[in-house]
Amino acid sequence: MTQESPHNIVLIFFTNVTETNLHYITPTISDPLSRIIVYINGYILTIIVGAADIFTNTANISVYLKMGLSETTNINFFSLSIFDLLISATAVLVQLTYNPPVSVMKLPSGAPVSELRMAACYIMYPCMSYSVCITAFLSVERCLCISTPLRVKIVF
Numbered sequence: 116m117t118q119e120s121p122h123n124i125v126l127i128f129f130t131n132v133t134e135t136n137l138h139y140i141t142p143t144i145s146d147p148l149s150r151i152i153v154y155i156n157g158y159i160l161t162i163i164v165g166a167a168d169i170f171t172n173t174a175n176i177s178v179y180l181k182m183g184l185s186e187t188t189n190i191n192f193f194s195l196s197i198f199d200l201l202i203s204a205t206a207v208l209v210q211l212t213y214n215p216p217v218s219v220m221k222l223p224s225g226a227p228v229s230e231l232r233m234a235a236c237y238i239m240y241p242c243m244s245y246s247v248c249i250t251a252f253l254s255v256e257r258c259l260c261i262s263t264p265l266r267v268k269i270v271f
Contacts, residue, residue, distance in 0.1 A: 158214060165207035172200035191253050198246045205239040208232070 144152075179193040212218055212232040220228045259267045 158210065161210045162207055165203050165210065168203040169200060169207070172196045172203060176200065187256065188253070191249055191256070195246060195249045195253070198242045198249065201242045202239055202246065205235040205242070208235045209239070 142149075175196040176193065179189055179196065182189055184190050184193060209232050212228045212235075218227070218229045218232070222228060222231065256267070259270060263270075
């Protein structure tokens, strides 16, 4: 009885026992084409959508300020727009600094740009949590407006 290594046992377990040749999976697209897709997706589309989101949230903030912050719904939508603006701005910053030629650059203070990317993440992730909480709060408020329409102003 021959002693087999654990690697051979795993290969035998995951392959067809009747076949002796191992077939390797060939990629669907080439490596240079996948890099081009990553650049288009990650750098161009993300930055364009993020810039449009920054413009839209800035417009929302100005509209809610002109409407006034006397109602709780306006206050909630205003704060949701502020947190979404922070998320969009930091996401664009992270995506811009993720590019390899940019990430090796230095800031005027001497710190690498990659540290700026990490610092932006400390802003982005809490803002995402706050946006989720505000969205849940809006849902509860709308539910209470339907169930108890006359007392909802007193509660909030």
